[in-house]
Amino acid sequence: MSISSDIPWEPPPTEGAKIRQRAVSGRWRKVKSAVLITAFAFIYILPWVPWQRGADEPTQAVLFSFTMGRAYVFGFTFWPQDLYLLVLVLLASAFGLFFTNTLVGRVWCGFTCPQTLWTDLFQIIERRVEGRNPTALRSAIKQVLWVAIAVVTGLTFISYVVPARELWPGFFTGTAPAAAILLVAVFAIFTYLLAGYAREKVCLYMCPWPRFQAAMLDGDTQLVTYQAWRGEPRGKHRKRSAVPLGDCVDCNLCVAVCPTGVDIRNGMQLGCIGCGLCIDACNNVMAKTGSPANLIGFFSEREMAAKGPTATAAAPVVAPKRRPRVRMIGFASLFAIALVGIVVVLTSRSTMQIAVTPERQPPYVVMSNGDIRNVYQMRISNLRADADRIRLAAVGAPDASIAIAKAGGPALTGDEAIVPLPRGSSEALRVLIALPPEAAPDGREAMTIALTDADSGAVLAETATYFWGPDQP
Amino acid sequence: MAKIERDPITGQYTTGHQWDGIKELRTPIPQWWLMVFLASIAFAFVSVQFLPSFPTTDGAFQGSLGYTARLALEEQLEEARQAQAAMRAQIADTSLEDIVANEELATFAYRGGQSAYAVNCIACHGVNAGGQLGQFPSLIDDAWLWGGDLQNIYTTINHGIRNGLPNARVSAMPAYATILSEQEIEDVADYVLALNPRSPDHGALAELPGAAAYEAQCVACHGADGAGNQLLGAPRLNDAIWLYGGSRDEVIAQIANPKLGVMPAFGPRLNDDAVIKMLAVYVHSLGGGEEQEGS
Numbered sequence: 001m002s003i004s005s006d007i008p009w010e011p012p013p014t015e016g017a018k019i020r021q022r023a024v025s026g027r028w029r030k031v032k033s034a035v036l037i038t039a040f041a042f043i044y045i046l047p048w049v050p051w052q053r054g055a056d057e058p059t060q061a062v063l064f065s066f067t068m069g070r071a072y073v074f075g076f077t078f079w080p081q082d083l084y085l086l087v088l089v090l091l092a093s094a095f096g097l098f099f100t101n102t103l104v105g106r107v108w109c110g111f112t113c114p115q116t117l118w119t120d121l122f123q124i125i126e127r128r129v130e131g132r133n134p135t136a137l138r139s140a141i142k143q144v145l146w147v148a149i150a151v152v153t154g155l156t157f158i159s160y161v162v163p164a165r166e167l168w169p170g171f172f173t174g175t176a177p178a179a180a181i182l183l184v185a186v187f188a189i190f191t192y193l194l195a196g197y198a199r200e201k202v203c204l205y206m207c208p209w210p211r212f213q214a215a216m217l218d219g220d221t222q223l224v225t226y227q228a229w230r231g232e233p234r235g236k237h238r239k240r241s242a243v244p245l246g247d248c249v250d251c252n253l254c255v256a257v258c259p260t261g262v263d264i265r266n267g268m269q270l271g272c273i274g275c276g277l278c279i280d281a282c283n284n285v286m287a288k289t290g291s292p293a294n295l296i297g298f299f300s301e302r303e304m305a306a307k308g309p310t311a312t313a314a315a316p317v318v319a320p321k322r323r324p325r326v327r328m329i330g331f332a333s334l335f336a337i338a339l340v341g342i343v344v345v346l347t348s349r350s351t352m353q354i355a356v357t358p359e360r361q362p363p364y365v366v367m368s369n370g371d372i373r374n375v376y377q378m379r380i381s382n383l384r385a386d387a388d389r390i391r392l393a394a395v396g397a398p399d400a401s402i403a404i405a406k407a408g409g410p411a412l413t414g415d416e417a418i419v420p421l422p423r424g425s426s427e428a429l430r431v432l433i434a435l436p437p438e439a440a441p442d443g444r445e446a447m448t449i450a451l452t453d454a455d456s457g458a459v460l461a462e463t464a465t466y467f468w469g470p471d472q473p
Numbered sequence: 474m475a476k477i478e479r480d481p482i483t484g485q486y487t488t489g490h491q492w493d494g495i496k497e498l499r500t501p502i503p504q505w506w507l508m509v510f511l512a513s514i515a516f517a518f519v520s521v522q523f524l525p526s527f528p529t530t531d532g533a534f535q536g537s538l539g540y541t542a543r544l545a546l547e548e549q550l551e552e553a554r555q556a557q558a559a560m561r562a563q564i565a566d567t568s569l570e571d572i573v574a575n576e577e578l579a580t581f582a583y584r585g586g587q588s589a590y591a592v593n594c595i596a597c598h599g600v601n602a603g604g605q606l607g608q609f610p611s612l613i614d615d616a617w618l619w620g621g622d623l624q625n626i627y628t629t630i631n632h633g634i635r636n637g638l639p640n641a642r643v644s645a646m647p648a649y650a651t652i653l654s655e656q657e658i659e660d661v662a663d664y665v666l667a668l669n670p671r672s673p674d675h676g677a678l679a680e681l682p683g684a685a686a687y688e689a690q691c692v693a694c695h696g697a698d699g700a701g702n703q704l705l706g707a708p709r710l711n712d713a714i715w716l717y718g719g720s721r722d723e724v725i726a727q728i729a730n731p732k733l734g735v736m737p738a739f740g741p742r743l744n745d746d747a748v749i750k751m752l753a754v755y756v757h758s759l760g761g762g763e764e765q766e767g768s
Contacts, residue, residue, distance in 0.1 A: 362603030365614045368712035370671060375601065375613060375760065407583035408573030408754045410762050432760045437713075 019200060021123050022256040026280025035111045036120055044152070047159035051075075054423050060163050070424070076346065077384055077424065081353070085345055092338035099331035101216045104298070105223040109209070110275030115202050118153070118195035119259060122146060146196050147188075154188030200260035203273055210270050216331070219305075220322050222298040224274050226254075226265045231295050234265070247291040254278035254296060264296055351385035352451050352461035354378060363468035364440075371401075372440035372469050374433050380419065380451060380461075381426035389454035390421045392431060394447055395462065399439040405430035418454045433467065440469035561585075565747040569623040570765065572754060579754065586755025589748050593739060594756075602759050607717055609734070613759045616714040618734075620703040621763035627753035633738035634706070641738060644706045646694070650729035653686060661686045662724040668699035668711035 051061035051074060064071045071078035078085065100107055109116060129142045159167055162180045170176030171184055194202055203210060217223070231248030235241055248265070255263050257278060262271035264278045282296040300322070359375040367373055380390065394400040403411035404419070411432055419427055433447075447467040451460045477489040477499075486499045501507075521527070524536040535541075560581050564572060572578045590602070597609040604611035610618060619629050619642050632640040649658055664683030667674035674681065688697075695701055699710035708716065716734075717727045740749055756762075 359601045361600045362611070365603060365611055366713050368615050368709065368714055370713035373614070373760070403760070405758055405760050407576075407758050408579030409758065410764060411760050430758075430760070 019259070019261040021127070021259055021277075022253070022281075023127055024253075024257040024277055024281045024284070026277075026283055028276030028280050032111055032120065032275060032277070036117055039112065039117055040121070044156050047156060047164040053077075056422075057424055058163055060165070062160060063163060064161055065163075066161060079353075079381070079383055082349065085342065088338055088341045088345065092335060092342060095331050095335040095338055098216050099328065099335050101213050102218065102221060102325070102328045102331055104274075105217065105221050106210075106213060106272070106274035109203065109213075109273035113273075115194060115207070116259070116273065116275065118191060119199045121149065122195040123199075123259070125149075146192055150188040150192035150195075151184070153191040154184040154186070157187045158184045200271070203260055204271055210273075216327065218325060218327055219302040220300045220325060220328075222300055223268060224264060224272060224276060224279065224296065225268070225299040225304060226296045227294075227299065227304070228265070228267075231265065247286065247289070247295050249285060249289060251285055253281040253285060257281040349383070350461060351383055352387075352390075353381040353383055354449065354451055354461045354463045355380075356449060356463050356465045358465055358468070363444075364470065366470075367434060370437045371434040372437060373435075374467050376431045376433065376449075376465065378429045378431050378449075379426065380421065380429065382421045382423050384423060385453075385460050386423065387453040387455070387458075387460060388420060388422050390419045390460070391452050391454040392417065392419075393450045393452055394433055394467075395450050397435065397439070397447065397467075399436050401434045403432040403434075405432060435467065435469070441467060442469060443471050444468050557585075561745075561747040564750055565745075569627060569750060569753060572750060573623065573757075582751040582754040583758055585748070585751035586753070586758075589743075589752050590755055593743070594752070597736075602756070604716075607732075610716050611714075611761075612756050613761055614714055615761045615763075616709060616712060617703060617761070617763065618706045618708055618716075621757070621761055622765045623753055623757050623762070624765065625703070626756050626762075627749060629736070630752050630756070631738065631740035631749050634736040635733055636735055636737055638738050638741070642706055644694075645733060646707075646731040648730045649690065653690070653728075657683070657686050658725055658728050659683075661691070661728055662721055665691075665699065665710050665724055665728075666719075666721065669713065670711065671713070 046062050047060060049061035050059050051072070052059065053072070057070075057077075058065065058068075058072060060072065061074050062072065069080055071082075097108055125145050126142055129145065130138045134142075155164075155168055155171060158180055161183075162176070167176055167180060167184075171181060174181075176184075198206075226248075231246040233243065233245055234248035234250040235245045236250055254265070255261065255278075257280070258264070259275060259277065260271045260273055262269055264272060276298070279294070279296045279298070283293045286293050286295055355378065357377045359377065364372050364374050378392075382390070392402050392404070394402060401413065402417060403413045404417045405411045419429065421427060435441075444466050445468075446464060448462055448464055450462045452458060453460055478487055478496075479485070480487055480496070480498060483498060488497045488499045490497055522536070523538045524540055525533055526536060527534050560578070564578060564582055564585075567575075567578060572582055590598075594602075598604050598612055599609075602612035610616075615621070617625070619625055619634065629642060632638065632642060634642045635644075649661075653661065660681070660683030662683070663674070664678070664681045664687045666672060667678050667681060669675065678684070694705050694707035695710050696707075701707045701709035708714075713719070715723070717723060717732055739752070740746075743749065
């Protein structure tokens with residue numbers, strides 16, 4: 001029977017009751033703390049990192065501005081039309097997650113998931129401030145700290161959308177936009193509720209990931225496992241026991257330190273987020289009882305099967321070598337492809353964008369001197385080109401005269417028709433292109449319109465459209 | 474008889490019903506969900522009182538708040554009018570030259586003119602102001618019957634053309650079918666077609682048989698070289714633009730029995746000088762606008 005097909009699911013013994021995690025020290029706790037500090041430093045400080053850009057652009061290094069319709073990530077500026085990049089980012093995230101899950105199980109859940117991080121932080125505060133004997137004062141201090149962290153978290157998250165240097169003062173003076181204040185409140189309230197109260201219930205009842213992540217496991221995945229062959233039969237008072245007992249002294253510390261309150265000795269289960277805290281707790285006990293470490297540890301199903309009931313602590317069966325696995329290689333390749341895709345897209349994005357709609361009614365107009373003129377609606381955007389002045393040109397049509405209609409005035413031609421278009425700006429233009437009658441096509445003909453840098457003459461973008469002339473009889 | 478018992482495996486109660494020995498666990502919907510459901514029902518009864526809700530034999534129940542989507546739209550329109558009022562007043566008080574000199578006013582006037590154009594002008598002059606050959610002049614070329622500077626466009630829109638109103642632009646070309654012979658009309662048509670410097674006959678213009686008749690009948694309005702006269706709405710004849718068609722037959726027809734275009738006066742029709750000004754700015758901006766004379 002495959003490990004992934006049938007996972008026993010029992011409500012944790014503490015269901016309904018609030019889990020008060022015991023403190024534990026050890027290797028995995030250190031890793032968890034390191035991840036916690038790194039992640040929080042990253043999340044809370046990033047909105048305050050400055051970055052120099054153009055004159056009208058924000059000075060915040062990372063900002064997803066809805067009001068400006070732009071996303072700024074350090075040196076990169078993303079426009080709404082770059083949204084497809086998000087698909088690649090999501091693909092990379094998904095396959096990265098699947099890959100780690102195949103390799104080492106739920107490390108995302110146990111170490112890096114925001115729900116785990118903030119729950120951990122709130123639990124630490126609860127333990128340190130309230131302790132085992134909560135008084136009204138201690139509980140009040142805990143609540144104040146929780147609310148403070150929740151508000152700062154809400155502000156920090158919205159700081160990625162509204163510039164931090166405007167949001168924070170605006171929030172505390174009440175001058176920030178109502179929508180921003182509301183969103184800060186929503187994030188703060190949900191941080192408080194999810195990390196302070198919902199906690200493991202999010203993993204057990206709300207999150208879909210635990211329900212299907214097991215599909216990515218296989219026999220070589222390293223999972224938090226209780227080595228039942230070593231531990232059983234468990235029992236206290238080993239010296240007075242009539243039957244020989246296993247290494248497990250049934251101290252229940254592994255349950256007491258578990259953030260989701262599961263008993264790992266019942267085997268792999270949906271409630272286990274793979275954080276390894278029970279390994280730390282058990283190893284501390286094993287050290288005291290003089291038994292070998294890692295009664296609970298990261299083991300694969302094949303290792304467990306090889307050791308099995310026949311092995312003993314004195315003569316453990318050598319663990320089978322890990323095999324390269326199709327699923328793991330597949331997820332790793334897809335992850336790598338998505339990453340390469342992101343890099344390729346980031347380095348090959350066009351710097352200037354042009355969209356042209358020819359006016360069809362009428363397709364052309366005859367001018368006094370017989371010239372044939374077409375009218376085009378254009379939208380030109382300087383996404384990220386280092387050019388301030390843009391000139392329009394009709395490629396391969398030296399006779400074409402190009403004019404830009406101006407609101408309330410005669411159309412601009414020649415050097416007057418150079419469009420000031422600093423980086424990050426966008427203009428809608430009404431463009432008039434005329435050809436002398438002898439150069440005008442018979443019916444419709446393809447025409448390429450180019451955006452050139454008025455100063456250097458370099459072509460920045462091109463687009464294909466049509467020029468219509470009269471149908472000659 | 475329903476016997477409620479506890480299921481030993483799950484520890485939950487059963488509904489007490491049995492079908493062929495199959496018992497059903499009692500798993501009620503959550504209490505909070507039920508409460509929300511009941512509250513929704515209560516809310517429905519309340520909202521029925523306030524909002525238009527159910528049909529009656531003679532219409533529909535209006536609700537005590539008197540809300541209708543039509544009134545709400547009317548309010549939104551009124552809000553929009555209030556928001557625009559200052560700009561519109563400013564445009565009404567500003568001369569056309571000063572409007573286009575001010576970028577903010579010019580942009581507002583262009584956008585407003587665009588909307589007003591779509592409502593009032595599209596029927597004849599077309600979606601993109603291309604006009605219609607043989608009937609309505611194009612507004613995007615560089616030929617203007619009555620003048621293409623801002624002031625002239627404004628006057629034309631305001632008072633219209635040949636509509637019988639006192640300030641309307643008026644001129645009348647005689648029907649030469651009753652004045653000239655058919656041969657003379659054909660000769661004049663040939664002469665008119667040769668007025669264009671691009672025409673192959675242009676070099677021998679003076680020798681053409683229609684020269685004398687053109688000199689006698691047409692020069693007064695259309696000018697000796699066919700440059701036309703915008704004060705009289707007399708079109709230029711030496712260019713490539715022919716409102717009523719540029720073939721020989723069409724020119725002959727226009728000389729014999731001219732079509733004379735009519736345009737309504739939008740001043741009295743719209744009764745809002747700001748809109749007329751915005752229309753003038755928009756039409757002037759389409760690509761054919763002429764510079765103000767003397768500026």
